[in-house]
Amino acid sequence: MIGALVEAWAEFRVHRARVLLSLVGVVIAVAALAAVVGVGSIASQAQIEQLERGAGRPATLVLNPPYDPRTGKQADPAKLAAAFDQIVERYSITYAGSVLWSGGQAQFVDGVDAVQLTVVDPAYGPMHRVQLARGDWFSDRDELRLTPALVVSDAVWRRLGSPDLATHPTLTLIGRQPTTGVILGVLPPDPYVGNLQAYLLGSGYAALAPSAAPGASPLPMYEFWVPLELADPLAERIRAEVGAAFGEGWVVDVQRQDYLAWGAGDPLEPVRIVLLAIAGLILLLGALSLVNIALVTVRQRVREIGIRRAFGATAPRVFLAVLLESVVATVIAGFVGVVLAVILVQSDWIQGLIAPGLQDAVPFPVEAAVIGLVAATGVGALAGLLPALVAVRVKVVDAIRY
Amino acid sequence: MSLLVLEAVTRSVELPGGGRLEILRGIDLEVDAGDHVSIVGRSGSGKSTLLGLLGLIDDPSSGRIVFDGMPLARVSGGRRDRLRGRDVGFIFQQFHLLPGRTALENAMTPLLYARGRQFWRRERIATEMLERVGLGDRLQSTPDRLSGGEQQRVAIARALVRGPRLILADEPTGALDVDTGSAVMALLDEVAAASGAALITITHDPGIAAMAGRRFRLDEGVLRPVDAADRAVAAPPGGAP
Known part of the structure; x- marks a missing residue:
């Protein structure tokens, strides 16, 4: 050979x-x-x-707000948040947070325009591979700001005249109370996503929400990024624990939402x-x-x-x-x-x-x-x-x- | 025990129009180690066919060929190839060097089919053999850059690298001038004698044939020893054919 x-x-x-x-x-x-x-x-x-x-990295579990089909009642937001915190702590889940989509309005130089608001926790960034064209994503410290932090779409940034982020540009959002936020980061142009869009943290949304009263505002859903092999047993445990917190008769929906679960x-x-x-x-x-x-x-x-x-x-x-x-x-x-x-x-x-x-x-x-x-x-x-x-x-x- | 024995060997081929052409008839020959045998014959007398039989590359139509005590009829194709590679060295009239390869690569060719030490030390063995035939300074020359005499010396080195027991030279001086032919034959004779190998020279040149200890003539497929009368008319070594 x-x-x-x-x-x-x-x-x-x-x-x-x-x-x-x-x-x-x-x-x-x-x-x-x-x-x-x-x-x-x-x-x-x-x-x-x-x-x-869009849907988070594998495996992303999503906990939809529980409801009682007998009365049509929605979950108490504080109770749901407490249950979420307990789960995160018990299972040492590093990346977890709430997500809420809401409509809103923003004041621009040339008038007021509708803006798609996404209310998130800082963990949303790594969980959803959020990529910024300029500036930074939220950190935990941003929750403590008196002026809410914002991450806006390229369209919003351009509408504001493409300001330098080092000058701390602001955007005024109109809700229950007008709130002025500081822009931390700008998303890259994306033809697939709506034009005027802004991300903000839960603390900043409190003043914008239609009403603080239970049931008056839509409830957030909660996402958990967990190891793939633990996704099914953890979903089961979350379902059980939230179910126990709300009592019998409440429907608790926990599902995988990442692309691997679609079977596409x-x-x-x-x-x-x-x-x-x-x-x-x-x-x-x-x-x-x-x-x-x-x-x-x-x-x-x-x-x-x-x-x-x-x-x-x-x-x-x-x-x-x-x-x-x-x-x-x-x-x-x-x-x-x-x-x-x-x-x-x-x-x-x-x-x-x-x-x-x-x-x-x-x-x-x-x-x-x-x-x-x-x-x-x-x-x-x-x-x-x-x-x-x-x-x-x-x-x-x-x-x-x- | 003789190295090579041919007993009543015939070789015939079928003609396209039917019938058979007898090329060799009743050949008897015994060659011992160290023998120098020459076979003379005119063109078409069956010399090349006989060379094929002597070199273990063709089979007789009838009769028996025994190499080193082994009847060849019982030796399988692959084993015969290996036997030929190990024990038979060929020198062709037109040198048949591989074009594009250097003198060294040409001399190494048979060693590619050897095993063990011979294979792994092929470059050294071939270099030594080329030095022995006086081509130590032409190792990297390709055939187109060598003279006829040099090409034939490369062919001699190639035939000898595996230390064959039988050297078959087919018209070794046919493509050379008289002086170069004589020098090449003297060299071949010398290296064959030094290695103790049998040398069979097939030629149409009586002068070259006369250098052999045993001489035969092939005439219309029949091999006969050259008698004294034939020897008297044979030209001196290096003479014109």
Whole structure:
């Protein structure tokens, strides 16, 4: 085997120009194949991050406000908050918080406009991969501010005249009591989310809420980011504990809301399959040209094969050497193709095109490199098979007279 | 025990239009270690076919070939290939060096099919052999940069690297001028004698044939020893064919 490899390498070295030219198709195909898989991974990560921004990271449990179906009564907000605090403390849940969506109004220079308000806890940021174009997300200390802290959408920031955050720009929200908040951070432009949007902490919302009286305002839901393997038992415990706090007859709903719980397939799968099919086709065409060239080459090398046989090369050895020549060449082509794919996929331009604002950098997937190299080796073996069979059938007596 | 024995060997081929063409008829030959045998014959007399049989690359139509006490009819293809690689060294008329490979790589070729020490020390063995045939300074030259005499010396080095017990030289001087041919033959004779290998030279040059201790003539497929009368008319070594 080592001898055959040495022979194959020598053959590649001597005929490198011809072999490299014949491998152009294989290099392109392997690069395409590896790039498709690589781009697919990055696009998937981008897709996942987008989903996590909306529904939280796996596993996110959500506790909807309990209600009593017999009376139609909503839960007492203070009692619900106390139950939440108790759960967080008992199970040492690092990331948990309330979320409440509410409509509101904001005073701009050119008038009052409706603003979508999201009332959150500081933990919402890491739980939902909140990414800011400028400034900072809330910290626990922001709860103590006398002037509420705000994180606003790009549209709100532009409407305010794109002020420098170092100047502590403010936005006046109109609710039960007009409240002026200081803008800490600005979200990046997002075509999928409503234009005028602001995040604020629960302490800041108290003055804006329609009424402090129980049942007068919508209740928040509570989110918990927990380890994946503990999600189901914890959901059960939360349900039980909140149920116990409110008593019999109350409906307590605790569910997973992260994308992994949806059971949805990869939305990019069809595109990836089409691209893989195209890459496979290119690989096939590359292999065909390789077979063609290898067959012609073997016919030209009849005398050489005869000489090798005269000096002791057995038929299986000749078969292996010719086969390995093809494999060695395509493995090198595969390596070049994979390197090209890595350069392409990891380039800032491509990454910016596929997944702008990706939080967790995706290294070039190992499986993409492995698939590329395995495909190249397979093509080499297939393309080498036919010439190897021809080489074995060479009659030594005739070959050395050739 | 003789190294190589041919007993009543014939070789015939089927003709496309039917019938058979007898190329070799009733060949009897015994070659011992250290023998220098020459076989002379005109073109078409069956020399190359005989070389194929002597070199274990072809089978007789009838008769028996025994190599080192082993009847070849009982030796499988793969084993025969290995036996040939280990014990037989070929020198061809047109040198048959591998194009694009250096003199060193060409000389190393048979060692690629060896095992153990010979395989792992192939570069050193081939270098030593090339130095021995006077090409120590041309190791990295490719065949297109070597003269005819140098190419044939590379071919001799290649034939000898595995220390064969039988060296088969097919028209070794056929592509060389008279002086170079004589020098190459003298070298071949010397290295063969030093290694104790049997040397069979197939040639149409009576001068080259005359250098051998035992001489045969192949005429219309029949091998006969060259008698005294033939020897008298044989040209001196290096003479014109």
